[in-house]
Amino acid sequence: MIKHIFTLIWNKRRKNFLLFLEIFLAFAVLFAVFTFAVQSFRSYSSPLGFDTEDNWIAFMEWDQDLDSTALLDMKLRLERELEDKPQIISAAYVGNITPFSGSTWSTTTDDNGFELSTRLVEGDEDYLETAGVNVIKGRHFNEDDYNAKYQAIIFNQLLVESTFGDKPVLDSVILLNGEKKVVGIIDHFKYMGEFSEEANLTVSLKPKSSRDLGNLQMRLAPGTPADFEAEVNRTISEITKRNDFIIQNLDTERIEESRDTWVPLIASLCICAFLIINVALGLFGVLYYTISKRRAEIGLRRTLGATKAVISRQFVGEVLLVSGAALLIGIFFAIQLPLMNVMDIDDINYYLSIGFTSVLILSVVLLCAFYPSRQAANIHPAMALHEE
């Protein structure tokens, strides 16, 4: 049967070639978009790891002329006065790597005898708790860490799993820009945004007096009205004697950051939907037309005893064979991407995307082939032969 269908297709190869090319191109376009979509959604579905609601960050400039004690005094006074307000639950100083700022800082070292590659975030001892980051092993930083022999760091779970495997890491001393001691492990901290992929991360502790910690994160009581910001603004400008700072609401930043992915994602999915409808309609039209051209053939076969099911199977089979061949070629090329590691994307995303694309195209083809084939099967032999 398949051999027979193949002969039929081969006889009309010029015509089928266009259909073949169309399915192949549709596969290529859908595959590209779906890979992007699958990757985005997989990243989106993994937890952010910190709170954005009721969290503000003040990005501040400090006077370069202040000496370090005066700066520390000023910083401590600002933190104390802000924490005294009932609306602010806690406040903490953070370095220049803040959520959604787009800044990253990464380092790679093989001082330990193995490669340790990680991103870095700096904050004071209250930072992780203020941000709402969850420690799953060990503990948060505390004030005693400043006096300890080794500087304290906290790893994220991904780093521990990817670099150390099952070996115990907690309380060990690691060489990372100096000797550091791991005091805790956090679960997630996707500070680059909801659509970013989790990366190896080290949070390192810096004292509040450090000039590297210029920004202040505040956790507010739930339901604090937005106009409270004016009060915070006044307090900061009174204490720092400067006006060139801004306060950002992390929740707003999160939404804006995600919009940079949502907009192209939705736009490309819409374009895909249009392309699929376009291809489906075209396919339907061509099949419908071809079948009405082959009425005589159908009539003859029906007279010779072919059942309706056989006729309809033949037409569906023809279309499936052409599109299946196009899909196979498409999959062949698509598979090369994960195999050759062309782009920095997880392999599983490619395979999922190939799966989705194939299923979608096959079902569209089946749907479009079904109705014209039924139509073909319903042709009355006497009528068809009479026309001829």
Place this chain on the structure above:
Amino acid sequence: MLKNYFKLAIKVLGRRKFFTFISLFGISFTLMILMLITAFLDNELGPNAPLSEKDRMVFMSRIKMTLEVKDTIPLVDSTLVDGIMRYDTTYDYSNRNSSTSISSYSYSFLDKYMRKVDGASVESIYSPGSSFDVFINNNKLTLSAIYTDAPYWSVYDFEMLEGRTYQPQQVANQAQVVVVTDKTARGFFGRSANVLGEMIELDGKNYEVIGVVKAPTINKRFVNADVFIPLTNLNARNLSDESFFGGFEGAFLASDASKVNRVKSDLVRKSTLITLPNPEEYNTLTVMPMDYKERYARSIYYRGDDPKKSARIVFGSLIGLLLLFVLLPTLNLVNVNISRIIERSSEIGVRKAFGAHSGTILFQFVFENIILTFLGGIIGFVLALVLIQVINDSGALGDAILRFNFRIFLYSFLICLFFGILSGLIPAYRMSKMQIAKALKQNQL
């Protein structure tokens, strides 16, 4: 003749409504998306205020300093010869970058070394990226500011709505004046006109509004700001700082577009004459003058310090993706066209039997297809207008506002023509080559 073809085309379209629908659906949506993309690209890359002269602009926004040290890299190669390990060590004597910093420039660097550039008619130094929170009736407004010199207004041709920009004299005198955008005026004063002479307090200083410009629709930090302040109002240390790194960038307007490369090479030449103050810290300096396209591409796809490569990759893949996108609907249309032209084989047979040339037939069918495309183009145009309205209202593109202008209309027209010819040519060619006898036999007249 064309009138006849036109009538015929309309008749044929009315005959098979389902096929006409399929064709028009594909054409109109494809053209709609292409028009949207054109409108978007025109906003980003077309000559619109304040970047009308982008073909003449050269930017100096990034400086790279590295410390290169001579280093010996031993390479140990081991091979097993006759069961005994042999070692073969080579020493490679080469440069190694031990530290690299990339930043924007300091004012003094640009002012001291990058003046009187060959081929440039206007030179401007400015510092984008400052922001201030201001509160009006308990509503927060985050104002972004650019500190500029006076030539800034000659490089970037902002559309002046009211008042005027500050003059070199005012900049030199540290005049506390600002130019705001209409968007800022609306947010700050509640009205976009008659705001001259009003005061704005920023960073503890009171500034008088002396001009209102139209807010740029392009989201680039070197032009998109809410207020523009004379740069002498910055802390004096910012201007006198002798280090090469700072928060400034330079823009140079070549006297005409052909001199852009001259400006770039002169900037690079000037940089090679600089003696580095502290060779232990950094011993090489690279300036990266870029034209607008390179700068634009670099912001999308960062490729180290080679903006040319960024431009090639970004614009190359853009064209590739567009072609891929157009190819699919075109193929679909070709498929549908081939099917529906067959039903007119009798007509072709008769015309050929009466002496029509293949070329005439080819022309007729391509012409019919172009008519179909333009019908779809009109629908697509209307759809695109509606969608542009929706996109602008939703603010999905940030500050970018898509508009239709004559240029986009012209591009759309060309796109339609190209699409029509492309999708009509293959089916028409096939039909025009049809044997007369076969054509006449196939269909009952």
